[in-house]
Amino acid sequence: MDEKLDILRSLLSGMGRVLVAFSGGVDSSFLLCVAAQVLGDGVVALTTRSPTAVDGDHELSLKLAEQFGVQHVVVDADELQIPGYSANPSNRCYFCKDNLYKVCNAEAQKLGINFIVDGVNLDDLGDYRPGLTAANERAVRHPLVEAKLTKAEIRELSRRFDLSTWDKPSSPCLSSRFPYGTAITLAGLEKVATAEKALHQLGFVECRVRYHEQVARIEVPESQLARFVDPVVRKAVVEALRSSGFLYVTIDLQGFRSGSLNEALALDQTKNPTLVR
Numbered sequence: 001m002d003e004k005l006d007i008l009r010s011l012l013s014g015m016g017r018v019l020v021a022f023s024g025g026v027d028s029s030f031l032l033c034v035a036a037q038v039l040g041d042g043v044v045a046l047t048t049r050s051p052t053a054v055d056g057d058h059e060l061s062l063k064l065a066e067q068f069g070v071q072h073v074v075v076d077a078d079e080l081q082i083p084g085y086s087a088n089p090s091n092r093c094y095f096c097k098d099n100l101y102k103v104c105n106a107e108a109q110k111l112g113i114n115f116i117v118d119g120v121n122l123d124d125l126g127d128y129r130p131g132l133t134a135a136n137e138r139a140v141r142h143p144l145v146e147a148k149l150t151k152a153e154i155r156e157l158s159r160r161f162d163l164s165t166w167d168k169p170s171s172p173c174l175s176s177r178f179p180y181g182t183a184i185t186l187a188g189l190e191k192v193a194t195a196e197k198a199l200h201q202l203g204f205v206e207c208r209v210r211y212h213e214q215v216a217r218i219e220v221p222e223s224q225l226a227r228f229v230d231p232v233v234r235k236a237v238v239e240a241l242r243s244s245g246f247l248y249v250t251i252d253l254q255g256f257r258s259g260s261l262n263e264a265l266a267l268d269q270t271k272n273p274t275l276v277r
Helices: 001-014 026-042 058-068 090-109 122-126 133-135 151-160 186-203 222-227 229-244 260-271
Strands: 019-022 043-049 071-078 115-117 206-212 215-219 246-252
Touching: 001 026, 001 115, 001 260, 019 026, 019 090, 019 151, 019 215, 026 043, 026 058, 026 151, 043 090, 043 246, 058 071, 090 115, 090 133, 186 206, 186 229, 206 260, 215 229
Parallel strands: 019 043, 019 115, 043 071, 215 246
Antiparallel strands: 206 215
């Protein structure tokens, strides 16, 4: 792991100046921290402010960029205005990332920066991520992948650096709560955001509220499933999610799975091998 960290530092040093696509998540926070250590004023962080962002992530990105002492550019970006995005096709993430990297490219050109980097890690390459195609098309580099750093290693190194994000649960955008083909609307995003915030307040730190029109399908780690047997907890959850706008409240007995909505893609691929993702 220390050798990989040295490789990462060497890669960044060789770039001279970089613009970091910065979300405030575990990976991009670690990358920005190391980049700031290596390049100092040669680092610029760029964050997009969007209605699809998870509650609190924007504020955290502001705090971390200030903590690392880097220039931080914040750009308003409404993915719902991107043609094709709100229809929620299976390659939805491509539209989002393409727009992000387009914004990054424009800012990098303005600042005379030649390299745009993001927080994609080695484990990400094993998942279905259409956004990687957009990154390749926009010549965005993935230094964590180049250094062969895994998510677990990034968390451990973040802990060593005393970063507050070292144990932060993954927080993909709220659009990931919508099954492919289900239209993404501002009202729907707000409903999901309100519901998940309520669950966080009830002690479910890692959770997802999957949006199925009138139905909320809650995913929490298996170790937390037993809490719903408690009548007090169950009543509080039902009341909170119905207040958020859902008519029916359900619990997924399989527990939390990151990217669980991709399971439908795998099923479709089995039925139709010619499916284009």
